[in-house]
Amino acid sequence: MSEHYSAKVLDHVHNPRNVGSIEDANVVVQAGDPSCGDALVFFIKIEKDIIHDIKFLIKGCGAAIATSSMATELVMGKHLDEVFTINDQKIAAALDGLPEEKMHCSNMAASALHAAVQQYRSTVAGESPQIEYPTFPNA
Numbered sequence: 001m002s003e004h005y006s007a008k009v010l011d012h013v014h015n016p017r018n019v020g021s022i023e024d025a026n027v028v029v030q031a032g033d034p035s036c037g038d039a040l041v042f043f044i045k046i047e048k049d050i051i052h053d054i055k056f057l058i059k060g061c062g063a064a065i066a067t068s069s070m071a072t073e074l075v076m077g078k079h080l081d082e083v084f085t086i087n088d089q090k091i092a093a094a095l096d097g098l099p100e101e102k103m104h105c106s107n108m109a110a111s112a113l114h115a116a117v118q119q120y121r122s123t124v125a126g127e128s129p130q131i132e133y134p135t136f137p138n139a
């Protein structure tokens with residue numbers, strides 16, 4: 001695997017940032033990739049349109065772990081308008097690229113972030129959503 005991945009990807013695969021859950025998250029979103037059956041949940045604490053904290057749980061390949069980890073770093077402390085501009089290409093670029101066959105893995109993180117912004121903006125800020133999510137191996 002190491003010949004195909006950048007040093008940054010490997011770093012995030014082996015030392016993923018912000019893994020876990022947030023008990024008082026006011027946005028919880030999940031995304032899945034139907035082509036491989038992998039799944040991701042982001043727990044996010046948003047106040048006044050700013051992401052104050054974000055953690056994730058994942059069942060997925062190395063590229064999915066690395067892109068989710070990088071996504072949390074890209075949005076930490078950011079305004080939701082900026083979060084909405086982050087897409088799979090930006091996440092992959094922040095990791096110094098991904099092999100073409102792994103680009104689809106970065107879609108999970110990007111689509112979950114966009115869903116998080118939409119969820120926050122469509123609900124009363126501070127309200128905790130009741131979402132059932134799958135069990136993850138790193139929970």
Ligand code: FES
Pocket residue numbers: 033036037038060061062063064104105108
């Ligand atoms: Fe499933 Fe990468 S192969 S997300």
